[in-house]
Amino acid sequence: MNPLLKVENISKYYGSRLGCKDVNFDLYPGEVLGIVGESGSGKSTLLNCLAGHQEPDTGKVVFDTRADGPKDTVTMSEPERRMLSRTDWAFVHQNPRDGLRMGVSAGGNVGERLMAVGARHYGDIRGTAVDWLDKVEIAEDRTDDRPSEFSGGMQQRLQIARNLVTGPRLIFMDEPTGGLDVSVQARLLDLLRGLVRELGLSAIVVTHDLAVVRLLADRLMVMKDGRVIETGLTDQVLDDPQHGYTQLLVSSVLQV
């Protein structure tokens, strides 16, 4: 089986400061990779480089495109990359305000990606939007409400629906549960886990919350100071951490 995403030697500097350095990994179809680390460890920089929001200084991000097979997304043309990020890729921001159009109704938010790839039948677009809102547990009678009238958890679920409507194969998540209270987090995680399994999605989840990766991720990468210091199966890394920093991280989780 070909990897869906092949990351080779990604480095990113901000001037002389290190963002992330020499990151390598493969992601296979249906696999969920967690990236953990403390604030400033370079995990968000890495995610932005992978998703094409930032240009890495060195390295390749080879994505297995539907049409042409494996292609380096760093060197591909901008229209092609933007097309990917509307179709095969999805990006869930930590703050729903970054990923939603707050002045546009929930239905319009979900429909935007469909219209961006050429859907021009109002009835169909709306039908699909209502369908997806239902999947993320947003009632049909909220379809025409604006996200600014939604709670934080609903906004996050709406963002997920908006991203998944074009049937992407790879979803990038940046702290998807950050800023939500625990019961809402639990439901969102449940939902995400269900969708990932059901749709066979691959995902890269960046978080500092070990409980989130324990639930979602098959594999785990631990970052510190811009470098990957430990990788492995999630349970293995969390139950038997090898690197000193990972041990610190795991032992720092508060027990209730």
Next chain:
Amino acid sequence: MSTEYNFAYLDEQTKRMIRRALLKGVAIPGYQVPFASREMPMPYGWGTGGVQVTAACLKPDDTLKVIDQGADDTTNAVSIRKFFEKTAAVAVSEKTEESTVIQTRHRIPEQDLTEDQILVYQVPIPEPLRFLEPRETETRKMHALEEYGLMHVKLYEDIARHGRIATSYAYPVKVEGRYVMDPSPIPKFDNPKMEMAALQLFGAGREQRIYAVPPYTKVVSLDFEDHPFEKGGAPQACGLCDAHDAYLDEVIMDDAGTRMFVCSDTDYCRMRREAGHIGEMGVPLAEDAA
């Protein structure tokens, strides 16, 4: 003509600069060409863009017509007409068919224009995506990459909220299958007329943009398959000239709320009345003058 002014107010270098922008606009229909808009002796929003384009197009033997919402006798139209009478000494006319350059604010004349005419629009906001995506860097990229899904989001929102596409003016169009363009705030009633024989030039002074639609260019109003574009229009006929096919203004006549519908294109209305058409509330033209 007062000799203190260069012909048509602007200096020759400025007119050259504007003409270069116009040529580029004509070469790439619907594309917004940046230009170094000048300070004009009128406030922004009063047609500074249109005036600059008109100044760059005028020749001494041109006949100029200026309309504001279809009318020749409103403040904006009268001021601009006088401005060019004073600074360019060109002939002016209220008759559409006599004019070679027509500057307009928010209407297209009812009569078909010919290949010998230029229609100059005053544009307040040239960017059709402005209210959906406020970043100009981003909208320019969207135009460049032909990413126009967002334009349909606006129409989607209309239908979701009002049950139909409620945008009734400044209705977005796609020009020659490529650029999405704001036709300036003309009523959507006028959109189908944009596929015409005359050259159409658009000037936005404050926003410093010029764009153009060459003669016989394809101009398609955006819509959905199940909610096709409709040009709309009032079911009434003009109260003065009985026109059924014209764009009408609704005028409140008294405190009791008596209403009258009249052609917004005053020249068209006059022409029909001269030809003997009399509307429900109208009288023959000769009696009206008396």
